[in-house]
Amino acid sequence: MRNFFLALFTGSMMFAVQFAYAAGCKYETQSVDPVTNEKYKQTKWDKVATMFSGGDSIGSISAIAKGDERYVAVKIGVIDYFPFPDDLRAQAVATMDEDTLEDYEKMGPVQRYQAEIEQLEGPPENQDYRDFLDFLLGESLIIPVGSTLRLTLDDNSTVVFSTTERVRERANYTQPYKEKKMKGVGGFFASVASAALDAETGSETVVSPDYMVDGYISIRYLLDAEALDLLSRAAITSLRVEARDKYYTLGTRSTQYETVRWSKKSNLKIQNALKCVE
Amino acid sequence: MKRLIVLSVTVFMSFGSTVSYAAKCKWQTDTVSYSTGEPVRWTRWVRNRMILRPPYAAISGISEGERKYFGLQVIGVDQKVTTRPTKEELDAAFIIPAGSTLSILMADDSIYELVVTKEIIGDADFTAHGANSYTINAFAIIKFPLDVDAIAALTTQRASDMRLHANGKDYDFSFGKKPVDKIQKAIGCIQ
Numbered sequence: 001m002r003n004f005f006l007a008l009f010t011g012s013m014m015f016a017v018q019f020a021y022a023a024g025c026k027y028e029t030q031s032v033d034p035v036t037n038e039k040y041k042q043t044k045w046d047k048v049a050t051m052f053s054g055g056d057s058i059g060s061i062s063a064i065a066k067g068d069e070r071y072v073a074v075k076i077g078v079i080d081y082f083p084f085p086d087d088l089r090a091q092a093v094a095t096m097d098e099d100t101l102e103d104y105e106k107m108g109p110v111q112r113y114q115a116e117i118e119q120l121e122g123p124p125e126n127q128d129y130r131d132f133l134d135f136l137l138g139e140s141l142i143i144p145v146g147s148t149l150r151l152t153l154d155d156n157s158t159v160v161f162s163t164t165e166r167v168r169e170r171a172n173y174t175q176p177y178k179e180k181k182m183k184g185v186g187g188f189f190a191s192v193a194s195a196a197l198d199a200e201t202g203s204e205t206v207v208s209p210d211y212m213v214d215g216y217i218s219i220r221y222l223l224d225a226e227a228l229d230l231l232s233r234a235a236i237t238s239l240r241v242e243a244r245d246k247y248y249t250l251g252t253r254s255t256q257y258e259t260v261r262w263s264k265k266s267n268l269k270i271q272n273a274l275k276c277v278e
Numbered sequence: 279m280k281r282l283i284v285l286s287v288t289v290f291m292s293f294g295s296t297v298s299y300a301a302k303c304k305w306q307t308d309t310v311s312y313s314t315g316e317p318v319r320w321t322r323w324v325r326n327r328m329i330l331r332p333p334y335a336a337i338s339g340i341s342e343g344e345r346k347y348f349g350l351q352v353i354g355v356d357q358k359v360t361t362r363p364t365k366e367e368l369d370a371a372f373i374i375p376a377g378s379t380l381s382i383l384m385a386d387d388s389i390y391e392l393v394v395t396k397e398i399i400g401d402a403d404f405t406a407h408g409a410n411s412y413t414i415n416a417f418a419i420i421k422f423p424l425d426v427d428a429i430a431a432l433t434t435q436r437a438s439d440m441r442l443h444a445n446g447k448d449y450d451f452s453f454g455k456k457p458v459d460k461i462q463k464a465i466g467c468i469q
Contacts, residue, residue: 081406155311155318234312
């Protein structure tokens with residue numbers, strides 16, 4: 001009899017724990033494929049690093065269940081800067097007529113940028129400039145197949161996963177010295193930008209001497225059974241996403257303790273997200 | 279009898295010093311390895327000096343099961359470049375080959391040397407300062423295995439300076455004008 005009550009108590013506790021996880025789960029998407037009947041579930045994006053906490057990049061994590069497959073997904077807020085290419089600037093000046101050139105030579109550096117851009121925009125539009133803008137819009141946020149996600153665990157070991165698909169997001173760009181309002185993206189902390197908080201909207205006005213690219217990119221990494229088991233019990237202290245031409249580290253470098261780490265609360269976010277798609 | 283008293287005092291002092299270090303130990307990591315199940319402990323990183331002039335170093339005493347290491351984190355290895363760094367350049371920004379050495383200047387002016395046993399590829403990213411001006415920022419964590427002799431050598435006296443010699447370059451980290459017990463404390467915690 002005693003054993004029966006013990007079993008009942010244990011069972012109800014386990015159920016309560018499961019229920020507590022399920023109750024705490026919030027989903028970005030829950031759907032069923034009408035043709036294959038495959039279930040798809042993605043947890044709400046959960047922020048693990050923000051520029052406000054001194055990190056290098058901002059980003060969120062999520063877990064995905066697609067049929068029997070499980071993924072860990074990472075979304076990074078990207079702010080990047082590309083200088084106005086010298087050869088384009090030279091082309092702009094070389095194609096100015098005499099009057100425009102005379103005015104141009106009297107201008108300050110900021111006005112010169114604007115005059116050069118106007119010259120390249122045409123008509124006729126400069127093809128090299130068009131290619132440069134196409135690069136900023138469509139080629140700057142790319143994660144090639146095989147790019148890695150490196151997770152650092154709280155035992156200081158690391159695990160690495162790779163993407164199985166190419167990800168390409170369309171970015172926004174802002175011309176040099178043009179004001180850009182960015183809400184919650186953390187442009188205030190961008191090193192080359194000057195920014196001012198807009199009291200009415202809570203957004204930040206960012207001005208950069210370079211072409212500024214901003215956007216979000218979401219990447220998912222397939223987990224095999226072993227990886228799923230590990231991440232379901234491991235605490236994660238930071239992650240690094242490999243992009244086409246750079247790395248994004250999500251974590252905060254504490255000036256006191258030096259290592260790039262998430263807060264203790266954030267350490268369990270991947271584990272908890274995966275529990276929501278069990 | 280005199281020998282016995284000296285021995286007793288030495289043992290007592292060494293026990294006392296271990297206890298006092300242990301009592302003050304703070305941990306960056308105090309957990310169990312996910313792969314081996316062994317206990318893993320890293321003492322909280324302690325910077326060589328509080329002056330923010332890169333590159334600087336932080337040290338930690340590390341134990342993984344029965345294995346002991348001296349952890350050195352080298353931060354702020356900066357490089358100014360005029361073109362946007364490629365990923366390959368970032369990967370190559372701070373490499374510490376196997377065989378690189380860490381020379382530690384001890385209080386009695388002797389030098390104790392630790393050796394890097396496997397190649398370390400540091401993490402790097404870059405900051406754009408505008409057209410044609412970028413800074414590559416790199417850092418790396420190096421674990422130097424410690425045997426009984428190394429532990430004894432590094433805990434018996436204070437140290438004043440460290441020099442990492444890697445890829446033909448010297449990275450110097452001073453603890454200050456006078457020798458300090460930061461290494462002694464870090465390793466004392468994992469004994």
